[in-house]
Amino acid sequence: MDKQYSEDSRQFVPETMSNMRFAVLVLGHGEMGRSMEHLLSGRHALTFWERNLEDGSENIPLEQAAAQKDFVIFALPALPHAELAERIQAHISDHCICLSIAKGMDEQGRTPAAVLGGVLGPAGRFGMIYGPMIAEEVRAGHPGFAELGTTQSDVYERTRELFAGAPLYLRHNTDVIGVSWAVILKNVYVPLLGAAEEAGLGDNARGFLATAALEEMARIIESRGGRRETAYSLAGLGDLVTTATSTGSHHRQVGRDLVHCAPGDTCGTGMNVHSEGIHSLNMVQRFGLLDLESFPLLRLVRDIVNEPRDVAAKFRPFLDASFADAASRNTRD
Amino acid sequence: MDKQYSEDSRQFVPETMSNMRFAVLVLGHGEMGRSMEHLLSGRHALTFWERNLEDGSENIPLEQAAAQKDFVIFALPALPHAELAERIQAHISDHCICLSIAKGMDEQGRTPAAVLGGVLGPAGRFGMIYGPMIAEEVRAGHPGFAELGTTQSDVYERTRELFAGAPLYLRHNTDVIGVSWAVILKNVYVPLLGAAEEAGLGDNARGFLATAALEEMARIIESRGGRRETAYSLAGLGDLVTTATSTGSHHRQVGRDLVHCAPGDTCGTGMNVHSEGIHSLNMVQRFGLLDLESFPLLRLVRDIVNEPRDVAAKFRPFLDASFADAASRNTRD
Structure with missing residues (x-):
């Protein structure tokens, strides 16, 4: 071997x-x-x-x-x-x-x-x-x-x-700023893909969530002074695809575990210790580094970590908002 | 159920x-x-x-x-x-x-x-x-x-x-042109990701190949009159991630099968019948729709389909050229 x-x-x-x-x-x-x-x-x-x-x-x-x-x-x-x-x-x-x-x-x-x-x-x-x-x-x-x-x-x-x-x-x-935020955010989004997988949303949802995560990543990188396209580099897209689909991935497993959190468990807290992604999200909130109102996928991760119950159901309002926005965006064109 | x-x-x-x-x-x-x-x-x-x-x-x-x-x-x-x-x-x-x-x-x-x-x-x-x-x-x-x-x-x-x-x-x-080429190309690239997987290149290579495929897809879409960013839409990135990682995916399996083609087998020919992606690549060549000299990942698919032997080794010159180009591109800056 x-x-x-x-x-x-x-x-x-x-x-x-x-x-x-x-x-x-x-x-x-x-x-x-x-x-x-x-x-x-x-x-x-x-x-x-x-x-x-x-x-x-x-x-x-x-x-x-x-x-x-x-x-x-x-x-x-x-x-x-x-x-x-x-x-x-x-x-x-x-x-x-x-x-x-x-x-x-x-x-x-x-x-x-x-x-x-x-x-x-x-x-x-x-x-x-x-x-x-x-x-x-x-x-x-x-x-x-x-x-x-x-x-x-x-x-x-x-x-x-x-x-x-x-x-x-x-x-x-x-683009040092861009690659830095890309890898940090990829560790925030990958647990979400793991959670969606474990919650049974299916393979189509994986492709959608990867697309949505990278679109949001591009906007965040731009808001921090980096270049949008860096989201689609090896540091963003490349690392996200590998980590989200590798059977041995720790970050993917973090998300899968969240789905099985029973009410009252301290899964959310426990995750803080073990997941760089969740830690980064906490730092983003503590220091107000990003306006979470503008970034619905980050909010979804936060909501799932804070209250890891009915994970599948939590995706629903995000999906509706995503595609409602798309419709109205085009209507306004 | x-x-x-x-x-x-x-x-x-x-x-x-x-x-x-x-x-x-x-x-x-x-x-x-x-x-x-x-x-x-x-x-x-x-x-x-x-x-x-x-x-x-x-x-x-x-x-x-x-x-x-x-x-x-x-x-x-x-x-x-x-x-x-x-x-x-x-x-x-x-x-x-x-x-x-x-x-x-x-x-x-x-x-x-x-x-x-x-x-x-x-x-x-x-x-x-x-x-x-x-x-x-x-x-x-x-x-x-x-x-x-x-x-x-x-x-x-x-x-x-x-x-x-x-x-x-x-x-x-x-961007009708963009979404059209995105889905067509994703069916060309996914067999390549399946082949890399079966040839044992590892999970890191999956992330790299997805990144490289989407970069090339963006350039092709642009050359056909579409918008680069459409490569990163649901029609490109979204469908590619889902298809490349779904266990039931036909296009992924096409690539995996290529690796086990014995010398003399008509795997390449056989694939033409069963794979929309390989058929599209044949049409691209027959009608000269794209200059394959500019698109090394399409050439790699062509080479693997034409001569499905030593598949892992075929990736090597592509990798070297990809990263040699990156170096000289930056040197010229």
Whole structure:
């Protein structure tokens, strides 16, 4: 089995050539960190920094480890991004590139890109790797696909050299705001698709909900200053399709579980802990980042999470409103 | 089981109100015709016209049956659209609306919309119903979702009245060219996603291929005079997601079967008969409708159909070219 996957992985490696050997610090050695290890080990010098969640102890001194690195990869959730970026900021070299694969928001409602941009400053070299690259799949040797969100083309070129020889297909996207919101929102919408599936709405509804989610995502990205079309990139559409239809997807399962929440259960609360998407939606509400009145699909997720009962019935008013709007929109033309 | 589905279907019926009872002629009583029967019977007076495929005999005189109808629904493949439209053209009343749900091309490489537009003339009242509405799902009581492609808003309003009370959510799309090419192309791309799945490319590849297919679809629609964004409507994105991920999907299975084609088998030829998508691709080539040099994903489908061996390996040059292009595109910026 492993051998077969390994052959597959040799088959699906981008043509990018590079003999560069980089010094890389990977922050976090959980599921995401091990994916990075799988993609990079053997070609680069990898150092892993991690923190014991129970006693807070760290395996190596972070500042010292960051000092001589070509890359620092944030392979952990959004939450500790600011603290860690601030700690390493004065220690990393000018040419060092910070990469993040975190798809959530921190406790202040900031995207990882906003955090890195804020800490590293206008000349800061950083990029976001967002797209369909499910950890289990990558570790099994299947190719991953992502937009590298960065305004700097040399950061893109350098990052391609980093992943040369690895089964990860990267393309450049200068809309950092767009890719950031795309992956965050995809984790909000995927549980909704999972819930619809479990509630028995059928396969046609999956296609409709994907369409509606991406239309709303495009409007949200635009309202945040990004480009509408980024919703339809690998970071939005690509990741949404993969996550919504992968049998092993955690985010899909979150939605399926909601349907079986009994009255009185704390499913909604419990989900907050385990789902980046639901956490992001909470942050959106707490900090008033988006006007939920304008975004009915986000409201539907909120309603299902807050009151996970009669999930199928909750879709009905959303459907009616969606298609009533479409009718009146055209009547007004 | 039936009872439960029936309750589901009452739950998912658009709010549209109408007491209109229409006289409807349905052309064809196969899978598509029976879907229409399921959606419309009980509220309207339905007449079914059908032709015995073995001896060519027709159950009722077509011209006479079309004469007093409010709607004629073409619930059969693209192939006989021109012949049937020409036969009824002089007999239908001025207010009669022709609707088609056919998602292929005829033997002259024409879309059903082009055929209806050509035969009925500039004042012709017609609309195309395209979106996720898998026949088995609709007959099982699950809701369907579609764009009604028509330039005339009164055709849209009238068609909504026709389907009032049925679990079919319709919205208006004036880009008739766009929705026509969207559904045709989705039947070309879905077998490719099925083949990738069966060839073991993994879940990440599904998200990437959906993204790439829709990007190419948007460019093709634009090159044919439609609107790019129609690729991301229910007729494109919505139908593609549903069909590519539905376990019962015929088009998905076509692609999966290709992977197991042994050398010397006539799988490619055989597929022509059974797959609207492969037929459309053949028409595109025969009539030079698109420059395949500009559309690498269509070329990939062609190559896999023509030579269904080592399917997984065939994806590799496509992937390399896709991401090499992305790099050079950005370098040129």
